Amino acid sequence: MGFEVRPIAVEEANTFRSALMRTFGEDLPDEEGDTERFLAIVKPQRTYAAFDGTVMVGTSAAFDFELAVPGGLLPMAGFTMAGVQPTHRRRGILRAMMTAHFDDARSCGDVLSGLWASETAIYPRFGFGLAAEGHIVQIATPGLEIRGSTLWDQVDLVEEDDARDRLPPLYAAIRPHRPGMLSRSEPWWEHRRFHDSAARRRGRSSRRYAIASRGAEITGYAVYRQRSEWDDGIPTGKLEVEELLSTDSRAEATLWRFLVNVDLFPNVSWWNAPVDSILPWLASDRRRIQRKRADTLWLRLLDIPLALEARSYLGDGMLRLAIRDRFRRSDTPNDAGADQPDTEIYELRVEAGVRHCTRGQGTPDLVMDVNSLASIYLGGVAPSLLARVGLIEGGPTAVTMADKMFLWPVAPWCPEIF
Numbered sequence: 563m564g565f566e567v568r569p570i571a572v573e574e575a576n577t578f579r580s581a582l583m584r585t586f587g588e589d590l591p592d593e594e595g596d597t598e599r600f601l602a603i604v605k606p607q608r609t610y611a612a613f614d615g616t617v618m619v620g621t622s623a624a625f626d627f628e629l630a631v632p633g634g635l636l637p638m639a640g641f642t643m644a645g646v647q648p649t650h651r652r653r654g655i656l657r658a659m660m661t662a663h664f665d666d667a668r669s670c671g672d673v674l675s676g677l678w679a680s681e682t683a684i685y686p687r688f689g690f691g692l693a694a695e696g697h698i699v700q701i702a703t704p705g706l707e708i709r710g711s712t713l714w715d716q717v718d719l720v721e722e723d724d725a726r727d728r729l730p731p732l733y734a735a736i737r738p739h740r741p742g743m744l745s746r747s748e749p750w751w752e753h754r755r756f757h758d759s760a761a762r763r764r765g766r767s768s769r770r771y772a773i774a775s776r777g778a779e780i781t782g783y784a785v786y787r788q789r790s791e792w793d794d795g796i797p798t799g800k801l802e803v804e805e806l807l808s809t810d811s812r813a814e815a816t817l818w819r820f821l822v823n824v825d826l827f828p829n830v831s832w833w834n835a836p837v838d839s840i841l842p843w844l845a846s847d848r849r850r851i852q853r854k855r856a857d858t859l860w861l862r863l864l865d866i867p868l869a870l871e872a873r874s875y876l877g878d879g880m881l882r883l884a885i886r887d888r889f890r891r892s893d894t895p896n897d898a899g900a901d902q903p904d905t906e907i908y909e910l911r912v913e914a915g916v917r918h919c920t921r922g923q924g925t926p927d928l929v930m931d932v933n934s935l936a937s938i939y940l941g942g943v944a945p946s947l948l949a950r951v952g953l954i955e956g957g958p959t960a961v962t963m964a965d966k967m968f969l970w971p972v973a974p975w976c977p978e979i980f
C-alpha cells in the first residue's frame with residue numbers, strides 16, 4: 563500500500579492538528595494553549611495517523627466515551643478527526659485507519675464505535691448505521707407564548723464559575739435516561755464546553771448560563787450566545803442555544819418561556835434539539851417553530867452479543883437475527899471474496915426483562931446488515947420502517963416482535979458533535 567498507520571507521538575500533535583485542519587480547508591488557529599488543550603482530550607495512543615514516508619497524510623483518533631443506551635451505559639470509542647490529504651485520497655487510507663480504529667477499540671473493550679459524519683455516504687461501508695437524529699430549530703418569537711405549565715420554576719443567570727459547579731452534575735444525572743448522550747470527563751467540560759475564544763464566539767457574545775430551580779433543587783439549564791442585530795432601528799437580534807437540559811417538562815417549559823421572551827432577540831435557534839422535544843406542544847403557535855431534521859450520531863456495533871444484552875427492551879420475546887457484515891477485518895484479504903459478507907446468527911432472548919444473546923444456528927427470523935442493527939439499536943427507528951424499505955427481511959410476526967422489543971419511548975439524542 564505504501565503507507566503506514568500508527569499512533570502519533572506527543573511531539574507530532576501539531577503536525578496532526580494542521581494536517582487535519584488542511585483537510586477541512588482551514589488553518590491551524592494560533593491560539594495560546596491550543597496544543598495543551600488538544601492533548602488534554604486526545605490520547606496520542608488512540609490516534610491513527612497515516613504516513614507516506616515521513617509525511618503525515620491521514621489523521622483520525624478515538625475519544626473514550628460511555629454512551630447511554632436504552633436502560634444502560636456502554637463504552638463507546640468516538641471516531642473523530644478523520645481526514646486524508648487531497649493528494650492521497652481514494653487510495654484506501656481511511657479504510658486502513660478505520661481498520662486500525664476497530665482493532666484498537668476492540669482491544670480497549672469498547673462495545674460500540676460512534677461518529678458524526680461530514681458526509682453521509684462515507685461510513686455505511688464500514689458498518690455504521692444512523693442511530694440518532696436532531697432537529698435544527700428556528701423560532702420566531704414575536705407573539706409566541708409558552709404555555710404547558712401553570713407552575714414555573716425560577717430562572718437565574720449565573721456566571722461561568724457557578725455554571726462550572728452546577729452543570730456537570732445535572733448533565734450526569736440526566737444522561738442515563740436519554741439514549742445517545744455521551745459521558746463528559748472533567749477535561750471535556752473544561753476544554754470543550756467552557757473554554758471560549760474569539761474563534762469560537764465568531765462575533766457572538768460569550769456564553770450565557772440560565773439555570774432553572776425549584777427551591778434548592780436545580781431542575782435544568784440553558785446555555786446560549788447572543789448576536790445583537792438591528793435593522794433600521796428595529797431589533798432583530800439572534801439568541802443561539804448551545805444546550806438545554808431539564809429534569810422534567812415543567813423545567814423545560816420554564817426555560818423555553820425565558821428564552822423566547824428575551825427583549826431585542828426575536829430569533830431564537832438551536833442547532834440540535836431532541837426530535838421529541840416538547841417545545842412545539844408548549845407553543846401558542848407551532849408554525850413559529852420551524853424544524854429541520856438532521857442525522858447526528860452514527861453507530862457501529864463491535865460486539866453484538868454484548869451490545870444486545872446491555873440494553874433494555876420494552877417487551878419480552880425471542881428473535882433469531884442473521885446479521886451481515888460487509889466490512890472485512892484487517893486479517894481478511896480485501897480483494898478475494900470482498901462481496902461475500904460475513905453473516906452470523908444471534909439468538910436474542912428476553913424473559914421477564916432478563917436479556918441473553920448468544921451466537922446461534924438455524925433459520926433466522928430476521929435478516930439485516932449490521933448497519934440496520936445499529937439504526938434500531940438506540941430505539942429511535944422502528945424495525946418495521948426498515949422492513950418496509952427492504953433493509954430488514956423477515957415475516958410480519960417477527961417484524962412486529964422486533965418493534966415491540968427494540969422501540970424505546972425516549973428518542974435518542976446526541977447533544978454534542980465530536
Ligand SMILES: CC(C)(COP(=O)(O)OP(=O)(O)OC[C@H]1O[C@@H](n2cnc3c(N)ncnc32)[C@H](O)[C@@H]1OP(=O)(O)O)[C@@H](O)C(=O)NCCC(=O)NCCS
Nearest residue numbers: 585644645646651652653654655656657678679680683684
Ligand atoms: C472522507 C475521507 C477521509 C476519505 O478518505 P480516503 O482515504 O479517500 O478514503 P478511502 O480511499 O479509504 O475510501 C474508502 C471507501 O470510501 C469511499 N469514500 C471515501 N470518501 C468518500 C466520500 N467523501 N463520499 C463517498 N464515498 C467515499 C471510497 O470511494 C472507498 O470506497 P470503496 O471501499 O467502495 O472503494 C477524505 O476524502 C477526506 O479527508 N475528506 C475531507 C475531510 C472529511 O470529510 N473527513 C471526514 C470527517 S467525518
